[in-house]
Amino acid sequence: MSALTTGELAARTPHPHVALVDLLDRVLAGGVVIAGDVTLSIADVELVRISLRALVHSVTGGIAAHDGFLPTAPT
Amino acid sequence: MSPPAGATWVYALSGRLGQAGLDGLDGLDGLRGIGGGQVRALTSGPLTAVVESVDPGLFSAEKLQDRLTDPADLELVARRHHDVVVAVAALGAALPFRLATVYLSDERVRTLLSERCDEFCQALGWLADRTECGVKAWADAEALNRARTAQPSARNPGGRTARPGRADHSGAAYLARRRAELAARAEGQRLAARCGEEIHASLVPLAAASRLHPLHDTRATGETGLQVLNAAYLIDSASLPAFAESARTVAARAGACEVAVTGPWPAYSFADQPDA
Numbered sequence: 001m002s003a004l005t006t007g008e009l010a011a012r013t014p015h016p017h018v019a020l021v022d023l024l025d026r027v028l029a030g031g032v033v034i035a036g037d038v039t040l041s042i043a044d045v046e047l048v049r050i051s052l053r054a055l056v057h058s059v060t061g062g063i064a065a066h067d068g069f070l071p072t073a074p075t
Numbered sequence: 076m077s078p079p080a081g082a083t084w085v086y087a088l089s090g091r092l093g094q095a096g097l098d099g100l101d102g103l104d105g106l107r108g109i110g111g112g113q114v115r116a117l118t119s120g121p122l123t124a125v126v127e128s129v130d131p132g133l134f135s136a137e138k139l140q141d142r143l144t145d146p147a148d149l150e151l152v153a154r155r156h157h158d159v160v161v162a163v164a165a166l167g168a169a170l171p172f173r174l175a176t177v178y179l180s181d182e183r184v185r186t187l188l189s190e191r192c193d194e195f196c197q198a199l200g201w202l203a204d205r206t207e208c209g210v211k212a213w214a215d216a217e218a219l220n221r222a223r224t225a226q227p228s229a230r231n232p233g234g235r236t237a238r239p240g241r242a243d244h245s246g247a248a249y250l251a252r253r254r255a256e257l258a259a260r261a262e263g264q265r266l267a268a269r270c271g272e273e274i275h276a277s278l279v280p281l282a283a284a285s286r287l288h289p290l291h292d293t294r295a296t297g298e299t300g301l302q303v304l305n306a307a308y309l310i311d312s313a314s315l316p317a318f319a320e321s322a323r324t325v326a327a328r329a330g331a332c333e334v335a336v337t338g339p340w341p342a343y344s345f346a347d348q349p350d351a
Contacts (some may be wrong), residue, residue, distance in 0.1 A: 027171075030171065030173070031094070031171040031174065031347070043153045
């Protein structure tokens, strides 16, 4: 799974233009937080966030300073 | 310890999905979940959790930690999670779950739905017909400071004027110049921060709720400018274009050098604060 390149991912995902940094702000720090049976603790998530900050930039090639509207609007 | 028998990844909650809703999910041809399996609807009372059965061996806390620390794997997991959440949000109000919320059985998820039914229903009602809009803004701290010093103000009527004369190479003059540089930089950063605050303050009254995300470090990206705002706003879905336009207008007025509006997003940033 980790052998996928970013390009391959973009080809497979419906919303490849959603910037990864923006997505991570939301999926790692947003959403309903419930103590599931197996969850990353908040501390773990913070660690992931911190250790990824630089990596994310290398994956996405930096923050794209342009608007990103998803094709499908939640109704 | 023997490995658990099953694992259920939770993507999002929505109101009870009827057959039309299930068809909508089935319509996601080729969209695989995190583990490559079929995304399912799991209903209890008025609520439906959208879930996927995943291999418990691959989704233990340790494995998750490893996988999410690998950038390629993290991106894959985050994007697949997002794709499903977007699909659910397209069917109606949806409460996205934090990435990597995994239960050991469907039954445990049903228990969660029934135990916290009132709370979830209230949150879904609050999010109905609303969507999340992201606004990011960047400012050029130096340019803001130059603009300010060039502009005569009541406190500084003549503006800041350079004193002509021979260049002074003494140590005292060096220190004075250095102090002035540092003061100018601090002032520029203060002005940049105020730019972000101004934009945010203008947008808050237009939104049902707002949330500030940590600023991205633009030094890591080699971008010019300083990110001064990285915020999410919960707005009426119908007002998204008008809100985006307002964001661009207030950002320009506040002196931002760049602004980016993103969305509509599922309400990730507001899933946990129904009272905001």
